[in-house]
Structure formats: structure tokens, C-alpha cells
Amino acid sequence: MSNTWHWHTGEHPYLTTTLLKNWSHGFFTRASWPSSPESLSQQLDGEAAVYRTKQVHGKQVLDPSEFPLDWQTSGRPEADAVMTLAPQQAAWVCTADCTPILIADEETGQVAAIHAGWRGTALGIVPATVKRLHTQGSRLNNLRIAMGPAIAGEVYQVSTQVAAEVGRSLVLQAGDEDQLLTQLHAIEPSPLLPDEQAGRVRLDVRRVNVLQLLALGIAPDQIAVAPHCTYQEPKSFFSYRRSREKKVQWSGIVSSG
Known part of the structure; x- marks a missing residue:
């Protein structure tokens, strides 16, 4: 790319x-x-x-x-x-x-x-x-x-719920929100970045x-x-x-x- x-x-x-x-x-x-x-x-x-x-x-x-x-x-x-x-x-x-x-x-x-x-x-x-x-x-x-x-992605803060909803569009194993987030974090490079606020992450939509x-x-x-x-x-x-x-x-x- x-x-x-x-x-x-x-x-x-x-x-x-x-x-x-x-x-x-x-x-x-x-x-x-x-x-x-x-x-x-x-x-x-x-x-x-x-x-x-x-x-x-x-x-x-x-x-x-x-x-x-x-x-x-x-x-x-x-x-x-x-x-x-x-x-x-x-x-x-x-x-x-x-x-x-x-x-x-x-x-x-x-x-x-x-x-x-x-x-x-x-x-x-x-x-x-x-x-x-x-x-x-x-x-x-x-x-x-x-x-x-x-x-x-480094500046796009979203809720973990939104991140999981977007993550479901990928070929991932079915699971609850926490499982989906774990799978997304495991992708290299990941479309998710950490956020200091609880219940929030940074989401790279282009990467998805x-x-x-x-x-x-x-x-x-x-x-x-x-x-x-x-x-x-x-x-x-x-x-x-x-x-x-x-x-x-x-x-x-x-x-x-």
C-alpha cells in the first residue's frame, strides 16, 4: 500500500x-x-x-x-x-x-x-x-x-460497543463484545488503539x-x-x-x- x-x-x-x-x-x-x-x-x-x-x-x-x-x-x-x-x-x-x-x-x-x-x-x-x-x-x-x-484512528474515540459493532463486519469468530474486542486487538496492525477513558477505544475505520x-x-x-x-x-x-x-x-x- x-x-x-x-x-x-x-x-x-x-x-x-x-x-x-x-x-x-x-x-x-x-x-x-x-x-x-x-x-x-x-x-x-x-x-x-x-x-x-x-x-x-x-x-x-x-x-x-x-x-x-x-x-x-x-x-x-x-x-x-x-x-x-x-x-x-x-x-x-x-x-x-x-x-x-x-x-x-x-x-x-x-x-x-x-x-x-x-x-x-x-x-x-x-x-x-x-x-x-x-x-x-x-x-x-x-x-x-x-x-x-x-x-x-489515533484520534477517533468511540465506545467499545461501536468498536465491536464495526468489528463484526470482519471475518471473526462469533462472540460477545469482550471477545470481539480481544480478536480485534490481536490483528496486526490492529484497527483498535487504547484509550484512557473506561469503555472507550480509538478506532481506525480505514484500517477496518x-x-x-x-x-x-x-x-x-x-x-x-x-x-x-x-x-x-x-x-x-x-x-x-x-x-x-x-x-x-x-x-x-x-x-x-
Whole structure:
């Protein structure tokens, strides 16, 4: 997972990874607020049709054929992942601590964008998206997956109950909360870090999503994780945990073919 990340400067700076060099993509920053994906998409590919949803912390995955014809005026459909079916379609998600994940298929050119907070991660939004891509002809070894800036595990305090709920999404032995936490701590490196407060731990959601992908058969070199934390980098990113503001940064990717 040692892929190179690059900043692109300008009015709307954004981050890219060499893992997705064959696709127009970008993880944008707080500097782009309140611009919409429709305007930001001009920096990636001005010809692409933009698709985005109303995110609800679930596991629903939609493709353009499942969007209402009048969705841009009647309201965005509810889902936390968008995948494409044809070239020149752009999938977008917004985050402010949750993990933005972009997936691209080297063979078909299809892409997907995922909003993965702890709730969506617990529900398996990433494996659900990979499954949907598979139904459209994707093979696991052709997928390239990038996880953008999100809150780092070292600063993300959650209850042990939440940690156990997220942990159940992994291929672990069944057990009660304490048993699940013990199994999670035993993973190397673990997605859990200790916390001084009783009944609390620090949770690395991106690490859990990586573990879910590895369990599916995705190889480590097919995954890139951005070395940026939304909570610890206030000049670059909004963080709901830090400020409680309902402001977001956008992430998008354009299908090719």
C-alpha cells in the first residue's frame, strides 16, 4: 500500500494517487466549500455526467440507471455508494471525517465512489460495492482502490460497543463484545488503539475497510490509503468531530473506456 500521493494546486486544490493515474479523480479540500461536484468536475473532466446521492450512513449502492430521470430537480436518491455503467460518468461522495473511497476497474474502466463512516463500514458498504461491480463484470484483481483523507484512528474515540459493532463486519469468530474486542486487538496492525477513558477505544475505520477488502481477496498493492487526517489538519479539511460544522469536502472519479 505504498502508493504515491500528489497535491494539485489552484482555486480548488485536490489530492490524487498514482494508483488511479489512469482515471480522472480527486479528493478535494475545505477550500472548495461550498462548490458543488458539478462545478468541481470541470477540473477532472468537463464532459462527464455527474452522479451523487443523499448519503444516509447505509449500504445502498446505486448506478445511473437507478437514478430517477428528474433526480436533479426532485431530489437526490438515498445511497452511500455510486457506481458507473458507461464511460464519461462521474461518481461523487462527500465526507467530513468519514472515509471517501474511490474504486476503479483497470479492465472495464468502471468506477465507484463510496462514503464509509463507521455505520456504513459496520454494514459492509465497501464489500457491497465490490459485489455490485462484480455483477457488472469486474474481477477482483483488476480493481484499484484509494481511501482518501479521513479521521485517523489515533484520534477517533468511540465506545467499545461501536468498536465491536464495526468489528463484526470482519471475518471473526462469533462472540460477545469482550471477545470481539480481544480478536480485534490481536490483528496486526490492529484497527483498535487504547484509550484512557473506561469503555472507550480509538478506532481506525480505514484500517477496518482495508481488512474487509483483504478478506475478499484484494491484494495489498491494490489499495492506497491517503496519509492525511481530517481532524488533525484543520487548514485543509473540515472535521465534524472537531468543529461540529455541517461542511464537507468532495471526492470524485470519472469512468473511462
